[in-house]
Amino acid sequence: MKPINYNKYRATKVFNSRVRFLIFHYTAGNFSSSVNALTGPNVSTHYLVPDITDPSYLKAGYTGQEVFSLVDETKRAWHAGVSTWGNRSNLNDTSIGVEIVNRATYSQGVFNFPPYQPEQIAAIEELALNILERYPDISPTLVLGHSDIAVGRKSDPGPKFPWHALYLKGVGAWFDDATRDAYLQQYNETGIPARSDLLKLFKTYGYDVSRASTEQGFSQLVRAFQLHFRPQTYDGVMDAQTAANLAALVHKYFP
Structure with missing residues (x-):
């Protein structure tokens, strides 16, 4: 058989991206434990946004705000788990996941939600706007938190995540x-x-x-x-x- 011809007859309109959702999470751990978990055998994400004040981040040799790509966007990362939104389920198949280092805790029935760092939020905004520009099928109502798509099972990214501020910059939905x-x-x-x-x-x-x-x-x-x-x-x-x-x-x- 001749080599496959990838160049002559290419569809230019009748296809679209698998990506429909942008999902935000917190890691509920420091940078070191987050990296270990997200590069281990059980869970993964497309992007990890560290906290520059985290001692384990500084110990790893970083100072300024970075964003790490852990899984290529064309691949299916394991970040959403059992999940539903609208008429879709198993949203790992159709989403980009962003994990944010934040040491939220849950103990004896009580949640503690620390604030996000301003440098983190600036990085999240820049990353999200870049993703949304490249994936126009992600409409404002499809920019979600893990808690939105896993009702009763998850609480991330939590009430300290600045949804309204991000909306004002063009990320996600908000009411008038x-x-x-x-x-x-x-x-x-x-x-x-x-x-x-x-x-x-x-x-x-x-x-x-x-x-x-x-x-x-x-x-x-x-x-x-x-x-x-x-x-x-x-x-x-x-x-x-x-x-x-x-x-x-x-x-x-x-x-």
Whole structure:
């Protein structure tokens, strides 16, 4: 057989990228332990963003802010695990994962979420904008946290992740304040929507509502949403503010 001809008849329009999602995580460990985990046999990610104040990062010989590529974007990294968004599941297949060194902890039922370093956020912004420019199929509502796609199972990147600030720079989704305020006034006057209506809004936006038929499952769903879109309060309790944020998001992106 002659060598395969890769040059003559090339499709230029009828294909697209596998990448549909950009997913952010925290590592819940220092730089050293994060590298060991993410280059070991169980989990991986496309990018790792260190914390320049981390002693183990400094001990490794680094001083300025770096971003490390651990898995080529064309490959499937193992960062999302069991995951769902919209009509897609197993999001490792269709996502780019970004792990951020942050020593969030969970002990005796209590989370501690340390702030992210400004240098980290600047690096994340630059990286994300680069990725989004190269993968136009990643729409704002497909820039997500691990907690969004693994409801009740994950909490990263946590409430200290600056979703709104990144949105203002062109990364991800956020609601319009005027629309949110209108819904908030309505709900304060008439009460929040029925749970069935709230679940329709969650599902329309993309969240997996399959486990929300129980009180615990619904609370986990609300908390996942709050971690992203109401980080001041992430207790899993649906109130007028949370409902208004949700309704304003759906109004904006899924009219």
